Amino acid sequence: MLAKLTFQNLKKTCKNYLIYIISITLSFSLMFSFNLIANAKDVIDLSTTMENFKATMILVNCIILFVLSYLINYTIKFMFQKRSKEFGTYMLLGIEKRQISKMFLLENLLMGIIALLFSFFIGYIFSQILSFIIMNIFERPYKVILANDLGIPILYSIIYFAIIYFIVLFLTHRRIKKTTIHNLLNLEKKNEERKNTKRKYGTLKFFFFLLLGIIALLMINHEFIGIGIEPSFTKIALASLILIISIYGITFNLGDTLINFILKKDSRKYKKNHLFIARQFTSKIRILSFTLSTISLLILLTFLSLSISNLMNSILEHQINLVAPNDITIIDDEENFPKYLDVIHKNYTIEEQLIYHNYKNDNDSIYQKLSEEEKSWNENDTIIRLSDYNKLMKMRGEKQISLASNEYALNVSMEMNQILSKKKEEIKTITLPNQETLELKNIFTENYSSMYSLGSGYLVIVPDEKIHNLEIEESNLIINTVEKTNELLENELINAVNNELCEENENGYTYCYSMANISVKGSYESRNKSTTTILSFTLFYLAFIFTTVCGAILAIQTLSDQEKYKYRFQVLSKLGMEEKDLHKSIFAETSIFFIFPIIYPLITSFIINCILNKLFKLFLPNNHSFISIYLSGISIFLIIYFIYYLATYFGIKKNIED
Amino acid sequence: MKEIGKINHLKKYYGSKTNITKAINDISFTINEQEFIAIMGASGSGKSTLLNCIATIDRVTSGNIYIDNLDITEIKDDELALFRRKNLGFIFQDFNLLDTLTIEENIALSRVINKEDVTKIDGQVLEIAEKLKIIDILKKYPYEVSGGQKQRCACARALINKPKLILADEPTGALDSKNARLLLETLEEMNQNLQATILMVTHDPLSASFCKRVLFLKDGRIFNEIIKGEKSRKEFYNEILDVLTLLGGD
Numbered sequence: 001m002l003a004k005l006t007f008q009n010l011k012k013t014c015k016n017y018l019i020y021i022i023s024i025t026l027s028f029s030l031m032f033s034f035n036l037i038a039n040a041k042d043v044i045d046l047s048t049t050m051e052n053f054k055a056t057m058i059l060v061n062c063i064i065l066f067v068l069s070y071l072i073n074y075t076i077k078f079m080f081q082k083r084s085k086e087f088g089t090y091m092l093l094g095i096e097k098r099q100i101s102k103m104f105l106l107e108n109l110l111m112g113i114i115a116l117l118f119s120f121f122i123g124y125i126f127s128q129i130l131s132f133i134i135m136n137i138f139e140r141p142y143k144v145i146l147a148n149d150l151g152i153p154i155l156y157s158i159i160y161f162a163i164i165y166f167i168v169l170f171l172t173h174r175r176i177k178k179t180t181i182h183n184l185l186n187l188e189k190k191n192e193e194r195k196n197t198k199r200k201y202g203t204l205k206f207f208f209f210l211l212l213g214i215i216a217l218l219m220i221n222h223e224f225i226g227i228g229i230e231p232s233f234t235k236i237a238l239a240s241l242i243l244i245i246s247i248y249g250i251t252f253n254l255g256d257t258l259i260n261f262i263l264k265k266d267s268r269k270y271k272k273n274h275l276f277i278a279r280q281f282t283s284k285i286r287i288l289s290f291t292l293s294t295i296s297l298l299i300l301l302t303f304l305s306l307s308i309s310n311l312m313n314s315i316l317e318h319q320i321n322l323v324a325p326n327d328i329t330i331i332d333d334e335e336n337f338p339k340y341l342d343v344i345h346k347n348y349t350i351e352e353q354l355i356y357h358n359y360k361n362d363n364d365s366i367y368q369k370l371s372e373e374e375k376s377w378n379e380n381d382t383i384i385r386l387s388d389y390n391k392l393m394k395m396r397g398e399k400q401i402s403l404a405s406n407e408y409a410l411n412v413s414m415e416m417n418q419i420l421s422k423k424k425e426e427i428k429t430i431t432l433p434n435q436e437t438l439e440l441k442n443i444f445t446e447n448y449s450s451m452y453s454l455g456s457g458y459l460v461i462v463p464d465e466k467i468h469n470l471e472i473e474e475s476n477l478i479i480n481t482v483e484k485t486n487e488l489l490e491n492e493l494i495n496a497v498n499n500e501l502c503e504e505n506e507n508g509y510t511y512c513y514s515m516a517n518i519s520v521k522g523s524y525e526s527r528n529k530s531t532t533t534i535l536s537f538t539l540f541y542l543a544f545i546f547t548t549v550c551g552a553i554l555a556i557q558t559l560s561d562q563e564k565y566k567y568r569f570q571v572l573s574k575l576g577m578e579e580k581d582l583h584k585s586i587f588a589e590t591s592i593f594f595i596f597p598i599i600y601p602l603i604t605s606f607i608i609n610c611i612l613n614k615l616f617k618l619f620l621p622n623n624h625s626f627i628s629i630y631l632s633g634i635s636i637f638l639i640i641y642f643i644y645y646l647a648t649y650f651g652i653k654k655n656i657e658d
Numbered sequence: 659m660k661e662i663g664k665i666n667h668l669k670k671y672y673g674s675k676t677n678i679t680k681a682i683n684d685i686s687f688t689i690n691e692q693e694f695i696a697i698m699g700a701s702g703s704g705k706s707t708l709l710n711c712i713a714t715i716d717r718v719t720s721g722n723i724y725i726d727n728l729d730i731t732e733i734k735d736d737e738l739a740l741f742r743r744k745n746l747g748f749i750f751q752d753f754n755l756l757d758t759l760t761i762e763e764n765i766a767l768s769r770v771i772n773k774e775d776v777t778k779i780d781g782q783v784l785e786i787a788e789k790l791k792i793i794d795i796l797k798k799y800p801y802e803v804s805g806g807q808k809q810r811c812a813c814a815r816a817l818i819n820k821p822k823l824i825l826a827d828e829p830t831g832a833l834d835s836k837n838a839r840l841l842l843e844t845l846e847e848m849n850q851n852l853q854a855t856i857l858m859v860t861h862d863p864l865s866a867s868f869c870k871r872v873l874f875l876k877d878g879r880i881f882n883e884i885i886k887g888e889k890s891r892k893e894f895y896n897e898i899l900d901v902l903t904l905l906g907g908d
């Protein structure tokens with residue numbers, strides 16, 4: 001008999017909570033597909049750094065485990081409340097609490113198992129799409145992940161599922177054990193009181209928490225001053241804590257602030273559906289303040305994950321030019337260059353080639369004018385002939401520069417630009433060993449590469465005829481190839497010349513360093529691809545699950561109130577409200593409910609991105625690039641969230657029209 | 659007395675061709691201004707269907723319903739809402755108040771829907787609340803007041819638009835006897851002092867005895883009609899009981 005009841009209830013629940021079931025199925029599917037990808041040999045073999053993917057995934061799974069438990073626990077608690085009368089009746093009929101609990105737990109477990117089973121199929125399809133994207137990033141032919149990779153991910157999914165359901169079902173069982181018939185039958189009335197209880201000093205508290213939020217953002221702003229200046233962990237943690245408190249505080253008090261504002265003036269109060277919608281919304285926030293605050297917090301984390309992952313990708317992309325300006329850059333003794341060229345010739349066609357020298361000026365250097373923190377390991381200024389510099393620019397297809405015979409120019413990094421701009425007076429002239437002086441024409445950052453300046457942060461460009469007085473510091477071999485370079489070439493080049501410097505440390509281990517400085521664009525690109533893949537895939541994974549959880553909770557909340565909606569609209573309809581106005585108010589109510597939790601995260605995350613931009617703009621194409629990066633990042637969230645909104649809105653509309 | 663409503667050969671059938679339920683089977687009567695009419699009958703006699711048809715919530719199968727010489731069975735669907743809010747007031751058994759609004763706002767809602775001048779609404783609410791003696795509870799929420807007070811709030815909401823006809827569906831159904839009597843006195847006062855025309859569906863003889871005229875329905879037809887006239891309420895009550903006995907009881 002109880003089995004039959006459980007089964008029938010399950011059927012009913014599946015219908016009522018379809019969005020929830022779809023959400024957990026999708027979440028489990030994503031979990032499965034990401035674990036499948038992170039454990040797939042083909043993916044790990046793509047690059048040496050891809051091993052980190054697996055480790056990152058375990059960490060991320062722990063967070064996901066926590067968030068999914070929250071969603072499932074929330075929904076089960078919610079279902080229990082909604083069905084409190086039904087359970088009360090069972091108890092009145094004499095069914096034991098233990099049995100009711102067993103029935104309810106079984107019903108939920110079965111629902112979970114259905115979701116889990118489906119997730120293996122859907123997750124497998126997802127994983128194929130993901131692996132297709134990854135293979136595309138690495139420009140490798142797409143390969144189907146073989147079934148022999150499935151075992152471990154399935155096991156992972158089952159373990160995670162077991163942990164989540166163990167926690168959630170344990171909590172539910174305890175909750176049922178504690179309830180009494182009286183509680184169950186009066187649960188709805190209790191909610192009724194809560195939703196209309198006004199909070200004291202709501203508006204005042206609202207502005208206080210708003211102030212706290214501003215303080216937190218100012219603190220964060222104060223900590224991120226510049227590159228290389230480490231923010232204090234304690235202060236950032238404190239600021240985050242204050243920000244979280246402010247999110248909760250604002251959500252808790254917004255309802256009363258809003259209603260006070262609307263009720264203040266009759267013209268506002270009685271205009272259109274204002275009063276009705278405001279009251280509906282306020283009562284909803286009052287009951288759901290904690291849930292809505294948590295959703296806001298999750299959305300803030302989602303926005304930050306998405307925008308930061310996007311920001312980092314843009315930075316990495318931009319960084320390649322800094323470390324690998326040409327296909328191959330080799331700094332070594334000139335006598336070794338033929339050996340390198342032999343290696344390159346074997347697999348590549350050389351398109352362009354340049355050998356040039358860097359010089360040093362022992363007489364007077366910019367290096368001496370830098371403070372201790374500003375100095376790099378390279379104790380000499382790196383000097384280049386104007387014609388060589390222009391040849392380099394020509395190879396990259398960039399603009400060439402010109403200098404008068406008594407002028408010099410500085411090509412500097414963004415960071416060094418900030419330092420040297422303040423020292424313009426001191427570096428106005430440099431004196432060459434023959435006492436000739438050169439005047440500074442300009443300092444510019446365009447096309448700067450650390451490979452050109454041997455890591456010092458600045459490259460001194462002088463007219464060709466002034467170079468004869470200077471000593472050669474390094475020789476450079478710059479090559480552009482017709483074919484795209486790859487990781488392997490870098491290793492081959494390192495091994496081509498056996499000029500390693502090996503030393504033994506105190507533990508008896510031998511360490512070898514290559515004397516040559518070799519940079520192959522393809523190798524950096526491949527490393528970047530791994531970082532990009534790991535970073536954006538994991539953050540996207542987190543963001544997607546967070547979004548699903550938020551969307552599902554809001555949808556469940558709204559859709560389960562359908563009966564109330566129906567009743568309300570019946571009353572309004574009898575009172576003569578027109579259908580057009582009824583639809584408008586359903587639309588307004590659902591929209592406000594979905595928009596509300598994203599407002600604060602949207603503002604906060606944008607400000608945090610502005611703060612980060614202060615730091616990272618040096619590595620981005622321009623000062624405003626971050627805005628488009630931010631928007632494209634959060635758009636993924638907005639799309640998924642919008643789907644939940646549409647499903648909810650049309651669900652309610654259909655129900656009321658029926 | 660001016661006639662404000664006329665029900666003419668009204669029929670309402672439910673079901674398919676093979677199994678027709680004649681909920682209302684050819685009913686005709688008139689409603690005069692400032693009347694207080696009760697419609698009585700057993701469950702399934704068609705009284706609620708009749709009320710729903712007059713309320714424009716349900717469509718008729720045939721026949722006409724005239725309110726103020728306008729045949730409401732001819733009104734298009736999208737104009738019904740406008741008709742309802744301009745001409746009809748409602749009082750329901752389960753109050754139908756919105757739980758998120760205060761009593762004051764529940765009463766005002768009717769005016770807001772009617773798109774009235776917003777500056778006058780508060781004054782009108784106060785005026786009607788004073789008449790119905792609910793001024794003390796205006797700031798409270800429905801869950802904080804008694805059933806009787808809720809129903810008086812519903813009366814205020816029905817009255818505030820000054821409708822041509824107030825339709826009451828078992829208004830005392832959810833009230834205890836004391837509150838029921840208080841409400842009936844309120845309705846009587848609304849009828850006598852505030853010139854409200856009321857059509858009430860009830861199966862409670864005591865409620866019906868407060869009215870000026872009682873129509874008895876049986877199997878979708880008018881079975882009998884009695885008028886209070888100069889009779890005392892007690893006498894009228896006994897007369898109603900007699901008809902009910904004849905009708906076969908409720």
